[in-house]
Amino acid sequence: MQMHDWHIPTGYRFAGIHCGLRADEPGRRDLALMVSDRPAAAAAVFTQNRVAAAPVRVSRERVPQAQCRGVVVCSGNANACTGAQGIADAERMATLAATQIGCLPDQMLVASTGVIGRMLPMAVFENGIPAAAAVLASSRAAANDAAHAIMTTDTVSKTSSRSIPQLGVSVLGFAKGAAMIGPNMATMLGFLFTDAAVAPDALQAMLRRAVNRSFNCISVEGHMSTNDTVFLFANGQGAALSGPHLADLERHIAAVCVDLAKAIALDAEGSTHFVTIEVEGVRDDDEAHRIAKTVAESALVKTAFYGADPNWGRFVSAAGYAGVPFEENQLSLWLDDIELYRNGGPLPVDLPTMSAHIRQHRNLTLRYRFTLGSGRCTFWTCDLTPEYVRLNSEYTT
């Protein structure tokens, strides 16, 4: 999304600067500060990994809350697997930011992404966080700086926004993440801001549902990071919403999440295809999600797309081991508009034509239709390429 499309919600300011964490990349932005001028409701969804990074542990204790003032984020070091010192360091980052904007430490959240198992060089924040605070602004340029400061191996920044004129509010989101790639573990981070007024618990429920339909519906290779986090802030500078208006806001928040999630899958390192997996007609949405995720994470499905191979056998058999009961004759399958498999049997397709179709289209849709109910899921993934392996096997130093 281009900068001119951005809708900046009222009452938020952003900064993204180089504080020195990425000492080997002079000038590369590595510190973001995002603040609400007034106390805001804050919600977050965190990694389910048992090995959670220090900033996840610290922020997890602070949401949902009604008095949040923002979040400070560093890129280049994940502050993960860093023990008690890591916790103290994450708390110190938040405290430094809180001091700058004049709030209590607990009103500030924290996130990190980058190399794991290394202590944060805390000295850089002592000047860096005040420097970021000094340039906070509500401009698109400042928001763009923040969106860039959270990037690691991303090749493009990922932003999306929606204006909802009839409600007088807007939603802005940034994300980063391009799969877990070497030499770092490239966490998925998302930050969403709205000027609507929403109570923290309602905001938390709204975010959970939106994440389930977006960030939980992408997979590059299925490895769950120690740092994954999505934050949502609602500062009430715009209208207080209720009933159908809340549902309307949630729809826009979910749309921003979907935009960001798709942008992450599109930026998956080494990929040559962006694949949308649609599953419909199973008993419920959970079953559909299970099948879509299993298909998306099958190395054989992913290499088939890379190889321009319309291999319905891999597509069907991947669905078969998702743990969802079905009979073969309850499944039909399409690749874009071409039906490959109907009611349990392959259809005659011209393989060279199909293969050419895959080669010529970066964006492809694989659609599974079952006859079991109305459960559905849309999932986004990418292909598996030799370049992915090369990128992920480079030696850490």
Added chain:
Amino acid sequence: MQMHDWHIPTGYRFAGIHCGLRADEPGRRDLALMVSDRPAAAAAVFTQNRVAAAPVRVSRERVPQAQCRGVVVCSGNANACTGAQGIADAERMATLAATQIGCLPDQMLVASTGVIGRMLPMAVFENGIPAAAAVLASSRAAANDAAHAIMTTDTVSKTSSRSIPQLGVSVLGFAKGAAMIGPNMATMLGFLFTDAAVAPDALQAMLRRAVNRSFNCISVEGHMSTNDTVFLFANGQGAALSGPHLADLERHIAAVCVDLAKAIALDAEGSTHFVTIEVEGVRDDDEAHRIAKTVAESALVKTAFYGADPNWGRFVSAAGYAGVPFEENQLSLWLDDIELYRNGGPLPVDLPTMSAHIRQHRNLTLRYRFTLGSGRCTFWTCDLTPEYVRLNSEYTT
């Protein structure tokens, strides 16, 4: 294992011939027949994939049984996703074999491996199965022919055997499988034979436990085939066993299964490392299996081995999302004899030395030690290489 090590149990005969199924590879063996001279107890463990191939469906109805005479196997065509005709064709294969050896159709099992979604060219079996029956022999050479006739993308045949002199019986096993690779879905098949006398239900339980510790403890990329099957025959030509002797036999059967499973992981296409994953000290063996499997199937762990990257962060975080509750300080981690991580924190290791160690050793062991109990699992896998992607992305025709 070399042919001179083979122990052929009494009362079995084998054949492996070219019947013409692999029309484009003249002379390549594509049909195996393995028979017991007397009715034998037969047990089997089948794929859990909802999309099960026709021979799986047919054989599944016929085990466990006490009167089994053998199994007929074709390679080159999996007879999967072939509908009602596929079932009829699998039954016909079994019937042709049964006719040759003079038993009822239900006394014969059937298996197939190869391309899926294509009908079997049944004509080749009308002469092929009698031709195989004509050369049945109890020799090592005949057994070797059968072991080769079941191969698809395997680069070597996989066999193992044990003699148990104190019991007067032996165990022989063959397997095939080298991951699910293009253009086929390379099923895992296993065949075990013993001349001990064991009742079918006891044999089935014995096989289930052995498979859980062997074939269920390997993973190349986690894609479950439509055809995976392991058969175990016990024809009672040797001693009837009970009590501790049965346990002794089971130990040898499990050892043969482990040999075969490891041989499959060793032959994984495109791999440059064979990795043993040992998990110990969790609450039970199931938890250990869940962690080991998650680690083994992590693309980031697998690419780290390919890249000679001692990336403890990937190793620890993969364990973290296996769904097994633990705290970081309850985990320590070794790569071979080098401790990388102790009680939740990384240890100082010399990265270039560690990397050189990985490069120089094809066989590596990654050991997870938890402090939660006595559950344990040993799992075998391989690395993920650009060659794997190349092999699996070649276009099907």
